[in-house]
Amino acid sequence: MQIRSLFLKHLAQTNPEPIGLVINHAEGMYLYDNNGNKYIDLIAGISVSNVGHQHPDVLDAVKNQIDRNMHVMVYGEVIHDQTVNYAHWICSNMSPNLNSVYFVNSGSEATDTAMKLAKRYTKKSGFVAQNDSYHGSSQGPLSLMNDSYFTERYKPLLNGIYYINQNNLHELIDIQPSRIAAVVMELIQSERGALSATLEFVRYVREWCTKNNILLIVDEIQTGFYRTGKPFAYMHYGIEPDVILLGKALGGGMPMGAVVTSEKIMSSFTHNPILGHITTFGGHPVVAAAGFAANNWVFQNIKQLKVEEKSQLFKELLVHQKVKTVEGRGLLLACHLTTDINIVEFNQKLLAKRIFTDWFLFNMNAIRIAPPLIISNEEIKWVCKMILDTLNEYD
Numbered sequence: 001m002q003i004r005s006l007f008l009k010h011l012a013q014t015n016p017e018p019i020g021l022v023i024n025h026a027e028g029m030y031l032y033d034n035n036g037n038k039y040i041d042l043i044a045g046i047s048v049s050n051v052g053h054q055h056p057d058v059l060d061a062v063k064n065q066i067d068r069n070m071h072v073m074v075y076g077e078v079i080h081d082q083t084v085n086y087a088h089w090i091c092s093n094m095s096p097n098l099n100s101v102y103f104v105n106s107g108s109e110a111t112d113t114a115m116k117l118a119k120r121y122t123k124k125s126g127f128v129a130q131n132d133s134y135h136g137s138s139q140g141p142l143s144l145m146n147d148s149y150f151t152e153r154y155k156p157l158l159n160g161i162y163y164i165n166q167n168n169l170h171e172l173i174d175i176q177p178s179r180i181a182a183v184v185m186e187l188i189q190s191e192r193g194a195l196s197a198t199l200e201f202v203r204y205v206r207e208w209c210t211k212n213n214i215l216l217i218v219d220e221i222q223t224g225f226y227r228t229g230k231p232f233a234y235m236h237y238g239i240e241p242d243v244i245l246l247g248k249a250l251g252g253g254m255p256m257g258a259v260v261t262s263e264k265i266m267s268s269f270t271h272n273p274i275l276g277h278i279t280t281f282g283g284h285p286v287v288a289a290a291g292f293a294a295n296n297w298v299f300q301n302i303k304q305l306k307v308e309e310k311s312q313l314f315k316e317l318l319v320h321q322k323v324k325t326v327e328g329r330g331l332l333l334a335c336h337l338t339t340d341i342n343i344v345e346f347n348q349k350l351l352a353k354r355i356f357t358d359w360f361l362f363n364m365n366a367i368r369i370a371p372p373l374i375i376s377n378e379e380i381k382w383v384c385k386m387i388l389d390t391l392n393e394y395d
């Protein structure tokens with residue numbers, strides 16, 4: 001049986017029409033199929049492969065750690081230097097109060113863990129979340145999603161969740177804060193089409209949380225590690241969150257999530273009951289080695305990566321009567337098209353031109369542009385030309 005048929009028969013399917021590209025291997029900016037075709041990667045595995053594929057530093061780090069040991073014991077009981085050093089490095093690149101890391105296995109688990117932590121720390125159980133935000137697919141994060149298409153069939157989910165629209169201060173003012181443990185927010189709503197919160201809104205939310213003993217949990221799972229041009233997106237806003245959620249690029253191409261907060265808040269997990277969150281593989285030393293190598297490389301080479309300039313180049317080049325706007329910051333971009341274009345069909349046309357991209361969960365009229373940060377200006381010019389040529393086919 002062909003690999004594609006086996007994929008459809010034996011691998012759980014979540015989409016009746018998966019992209020179904022057979023990946024033979026990947027290198028740098030490119031994915032290669034079994035026929036030797038080369039595709040430029042415009043999405044980095046959804047904001048994961050910031051250093052591109054098969055980066056030598058990452059491969060060396062993984063190989064070295066595999067030669068020493070892989071999994072030994074569940075999270076938090078034994079000491080792996082790779083994991084500890086990575087936590088130390090992450091904290092040293094964040095605000096001083098964010099000095100304790102709980103490594104988990106995915107972004108969803110990071111969200112779930114942080115929700116538990118907020119309940120423990122504040123002794124309250126409600127949450128405020130934003131409409132059209134995505135924090136993961138397990139039942140905690142799914143409860144934060146206010147999109148009936150995706151959530152209705154899974155109810156009952158958690159109750160006590162209040163939803164507001166990004167940048168709408170009045171909706172927040174209407175919420176009674178006494179039951180709220182945390183506000184969970186993305187500063188750039190990736191799946192809505194990379195739409196940014198305003199400075200005024202974010203600062204107001206920060207003040208509201210501080211005043212009411214509510215934790216501000218910022219989801220940096222897509223925005224972290226220079227994807228938006230700064231180490232973390234909260235740094236665009238001059239605020240300090242109480243809790244940061246990490247994932248995606250955190251693992252340098254391996255699966256990893258994390259909750260970062262203060263030692264004081266994190267210590268809620270150590271007592272009454274102990275083992276506040278348990279996870280077998282969290283902080284896996286091979287994954288930590290990969291993530292550390294990848295992100296250390298990005299931070300050391302950030303000047304040459306010129307994320308802001310590349311962002312600007314995309315925005316300057318993607319001008320067309322069928323392009324409404326290009327939203328987002330850094331290399332977390334969404335090219336919003338006019339509504340007559342079917343995005344799934346459009347992306348298939350791009351795939352035929354050897355460009356690999358994807359659509360957004362809450363916006364079916366935008367092209368996802370989140371390439372590895374190593375993309376060159378020549379590659380950006382070529383990709384934009386291909387996008388414009390494809391748009392011309394609709395005239």
Ligand SMILES: Cc1ncc(COP(=O)(O)O)c(C=O)c1O
Binds near residue numbers: 046219220221248257
């Ligand atoms: C902003 C954001 N938060 C959380 C998640 C969930 O991460 P994961 O798929 O690793 O569970 C995602 C995944 O797309 C995300 O984009």
